[in-house]
Amino acid sequence: MSMDLRIKIGNKILPNPVGVASGTFGYGGEYEKLIDLAKLGAIYTKAVTLEPREGNEIPRIVETPSGILNSIGLANVGVTRFLSEKLPALAKLPCAVVANVAGATEAEYMAVVERLESAAQLWGYEINVSCPNVKHGGMAFGTDPQQIERLTKKIRALTKRPLIVKCTPNVTDITVIAKAAEAGGADAVSCINTLVGMVIDTAAKRPVLPAGTGGLSGPAVRPVGVAMTYRVSRAVSIPVIGIGGIMTADDAIQYLLAGASAVQVGTGTFVDPSIPVKVLEGIVEYCKIEKIASIKELHSRFSQP
Amino acid sequence: MSMDLRIKIGNKILPNPVGVASGTFGYGGEYEKLIDLAKLGAIYTKAVTLEPREGNEIPRIVETPSGILNSIGLANVGVTRFLSEKLPALAKLPCAVVANVAGATEAEYMAVVERLESAAQLWGYEINVSCPNVKHGGMAFGTDPQQIERLTKKIRALTKRPLIVKCTPNVTDITVIAKAAEAGGADAVSCINTLVGMVIDTAAKRPVLPAGTGGLSGPAVRPVGVAMTYRVSRAVSIPVIGIGGIMTADDAIQYLLAGASAVQVGTGTFVDPSIPVKVLEGIVEYCKIEKIASIKELHSRFSQP
Amino acid sequence: MKQFSATIRGNYPLSTGFFELEFTWDKAAPLPEPGRFFTVRVSDNTIPLLRRPFAFSAFDGNEGTASMIFQKRGHGTGLLSAKHKGDTLDIIGPLGQPFPMPDKGKKALLVAGGIGLGPIAFLAQTLRKEKIPVSMVFGCRTASLIPSGDSLAASGTVICTDDGSRGFKGTAGDYLKSIERSVGSGTVVYACGPQPMLKTCHEFAGRRGCACFVSVEQIMACGVGACMGCAVKSAGGGYKRACTEGPVFNSRELQW
Amino acid sequence: MKQFSATIRGNYPLSTGFFELEFTWDKAAPLPEPGRFFTVRVSDNTIPLLRRPFAFSAFDGNEGTASMIFQKRGHGTGLLSAKHKGDTLDIIGPLGQPFPMPDKGKKALLVAGGIGLGPIAFLAQTLRKEKIPVSMVFGCRTASLIPSGDSLAASGTVICTDDGSRGFKGTAGDYLKSIERSVGSGTVVYACGPQPMLKTCHEFAGRRGCACFVSVEQIMACGVGACMGCAVKSAGGGYKRACTEGPVFNSRELQW
Ligand SMILES: Cc1cc2nc3c(=O)[nH]c(=O)nc-3n(C[C@H](O)[C@H](O)[C@H](O)COP(=O)(O)OP(=O)(O)OC[C@H]3O[C@@H](n4cnc5c(N)ncnc54)[C@H](O)[C@@H]3O)c2cc1C
């Protein structure tokens, strides 16, 4: 008996639970020569905004112990070029293509989704209400449950496609945010986005990143991501997608046991592009050894503390 | 010209900016044979509660990438035995002895401080309103600015000694918490305590820590601590004490440049007990090379983003 | 206790996955004793982060060297297994409580399982020097895990393998049952090894009316009594610190 | 581009802190070209986390080996400097854009500073094979940083040291100024090295009316164009990715 890897989110099915996280996989094509994209459960695109954005000042990346801090900003080609230049190639892939949507205002989020609705090839949306690298924009939404619920409702009214809201970890209680998304009609929540962090260059006596703070990701944040996934899974009844520091199948299985129905690999892909595929293989292997037939069954095998 | 290492907090002076963090240095005596305690700026004791506490279920520690997750709970001998057994030895040290105070209720915090007031040898208090490992207790206070302000006011009324409030990083906006402490009359704030995290044993299919979640500390969290120290330093006008992942002088200098007036070494002491002393030496060396005469001057040399 | 930099004198493979590491012992540090331990910082960077605790397996006062027997289990012991003669180690020790000597006239029954061999072998050597009668049992899964060299066999150690590939077939605990009647209150049991083995020894000693000292393992953060991380459950309720009150406990002090 | 496991053929110290690493190049991977680069995962654990980018310094088609010249700067290059013949490397490459060949009839002026030597030496070798006239300048702080072996001197490279301990006293940029009048639009300038040196080359080329191609350095996360982490400022405003549009740029495309 082989494992049923499929995951239902909203009215659609993900072929398997391992996706690649927004902002770490470009628009898919960049990694085409290195891995078999057909093996991915989903590609979450770099954030798409209404207008193209140049992104933040440079440098944009600095390493930290077992992590990286990034200040990319929402550097992207904008929705028009996304549709004309990036989506056609993406659409040929057998995996689900989820557009990560960002904006500075509710109207901008809605305008992007409206434009994307025209593209039949898109599988669904991940609403990025949590980018710590944009000053006037994402962050304000990300920490206020009322705004989250209202924004989710408005986007919900625009689309029947799977609607995922991506939660920020930089809040007192992430379950409040997740519940607001659920109340607004989200089909799933994904967590976590990056933690706010800072690295200072003591020789130059200023932050390494010109923006001051950046977003912390990678193995360093994995325990935080697992804890939040655990709490959110118990607070909502929609699927949860676990993200943060996944480098191995064991890391991903921690998220799945904690209650996630799917996972995303971000920083890990930078370190070794074969990680997402190896993670999937490792999950399958684990479930075979443990005689687990589905992600649902995996959830039921977890001993709650 | 040599550097002025002294730091004023409330009505007292710390001999130098490097202390050892609560819960990682016991009551001082444990490390006596390994390092010259006289070189420390301050020893922050393990949390002291009204009654002795056994602490949490075992195991209590698990390693994470560049960090550790702990679930000690507030395991401590209680205020009575602290005064009779632990303080006499501590009091002989030339460094400042700061009692880290915890409780489940306002009344308990106050009772502990009242009892400790009788001990002339204590330098001051660090109020732990932020331990993520106690279910009914610290955490509730830690995230609610009104409760923080009221608790701080009540303790302020009991003592003239330096009063430090230790902030949790597990909040949407740590500056709100720090400002509440300042409004309540705190002489300083320290940040950060540990981040909530979880590690799951995928073979046993349950969290490694019986409590489920634990507190994440060590180098992994350093960027988060520096970012919060930076933000808090700009929000309050009392001194800030930076904590989180300090392993080297460079790490500590990042905190000082970010606005901290002093630092604490926690997990780093486990890894190498000589770290606190080496950190101090490194700060002195840096200031000598950079011709910096005081921590104040260090602050002024930071280029704000 | 003292923190010092030791120099590795040798790192010898003993059996599949097991190594014996010999290193210089600082003259100014107190002397190693059986049951006590030390911690090593295994990496210069932050992976793995915490120091690793190991028991002494021998001390050579003339050479000024201490030894340990360790098993390659994870990242930290993996790094240790790759160390060479001449490399240095950041050591803190000795730490914790030693095995207490048996009361006058008593004999000692030593039981070691897996990585418990180090401290038990050290204890055997020390007891023999004191002319105390020692019998020793060593249990492991299979013959390939039995340390090479003939020190075990030469000392008359009873070897037990779970799969019967050498010596007594069964666990060290099974062996104890087989000799149950010959042991009485004149014997003191000393044990170090996996938790189930320690429990068997504790129960065995209870039935036979003899004292039993066990050395326990627990994840440690500080190793010096400061963090309360290494707590083990004590018989009277509450906890004891493995690093300070232990790692050797009278088995009756612990909750089983 | 391709990800593969390479085997180290040699890791030779060249000068103080500099090494030349030679490794097998996978037959199924496109061939290395001067100016292009590859990334290496330097550690199995998470310190340091990101892959490290390095330019090719040579490619030997017969042996099937590629080389790089690197400087020990931090943790990652420290780990690389300790690698031995026979060790394996996780490689992704070739990545980025190569130095473009000069138009017919033009000659090449190559300028290398410090770790810029690798790609510039590779370019020199390639141009000479194509019979394109090459003059080459190498600048470094002091004589001990000049690679041993006589390849540099034999090829007629002008060596500049900041402290005058060997060759021309001054930077490579100072040297360019000293030959300014002899260079015209018939020359193409190629440069790799520290940012100030690249800027000097760009300005020099502007004054002399010749094309100038520079290879830039930026911290990289993905190395393949996916993350926008390696952005450098472009002349027209906005950014370009060093890993994809670069690392070699016509210097006029960049903001200086
Ligand atoms: C007092 C004491 C004495 C010991 N003496 C010896 C000895 O003589 N020889 C020997 O081989 N081992 C001994 N150990 C166990 C040894 O400390 C662990 O095997 C080692 O820490 C594993 O490190 P690692 O990085 O290789 O494994 P990890 O990858 O960290 O873990 C592998 C396994 O070891 C366990 N472990 C990890 N850290 C510790 C720790 N600090 N304490 C206990 N268990 C841990 C983990 O739970 C896991 O099951 C002793 C432990 C203690 C507490």
Ligand SMILES: Cc1cc2nc3c(=O)[nH]c(=O)nc-3n(C[C@H](O)[C@H](O)[C@H](O)COP(=O)(O)OP(=O)(O)OC[C@H]3O[C@@H](n4cnc5c(N)ncnc54)[C@H](O)[C@@H]3O)c2cc1C
């Ligand atoms: C396209 C390209 C080609 C390169 N070619 C060579 C080469 O042929 N030989 C060579 O010695 N070096 C080359 N480098 C630089 C090399 O990548 C860095 O020296 C190396 O990454 C430093 O790693 P570390 O861990 O030793 O140093 P760290 O401790 O990480 O840092 C030391 C210094 O190197 C810088 N650095 C760190 N990571 C990078 C990075 N990913 N890209 C650029 N700079 C970085 C840091 O800002 C710091 O100043 C190249 C860089 C790029 C972008």
Ligand SMILES: Cc1cc2nc3c(=O)[nH]c(=O)nc-3n(C[C@H](O)[C@H](O)[C@H](O)COP(=O)(O)O)c2cc1C
């Ligand atoms: C370079 C970089 C760029 C990112 N850009 C985005 C983005 O555009 N939208 C978004 O929702 N998340 C973005 N993220 C966050 C990741 O999708 C992911 O949530 C986070 O990195 C944690 O996962 P990881 O530890 O596996 O990287 C970005 C992360 C990185 C490292």
Ligand SMILES: Cc1cc2nc3c(=O)[nH]c(=O)nc-3n(C[C@H](O)[C@H](O)[C@H](O)COP(=O)(O)O)c2cc1C
């Ligand atoms: C084992 C352990 C026990 C701790 N106990 C306490 C405590 O009792 N009271 C408190 O305020 N903080 C406690 N802390 C938090 C530390 O004081 C410190 O804020 C945190 O560990 C971050 O610093 P570090 O990364 O340098 O360890 C504890 C931390 C650890 C690792």
Ligand code: FES
């Ligand atoms: S390991 Fe810290 S008290 Fe034992």
Ligand code: FES
């Ligand atoms: S390093 Fe990721 S885009 Fe260049």
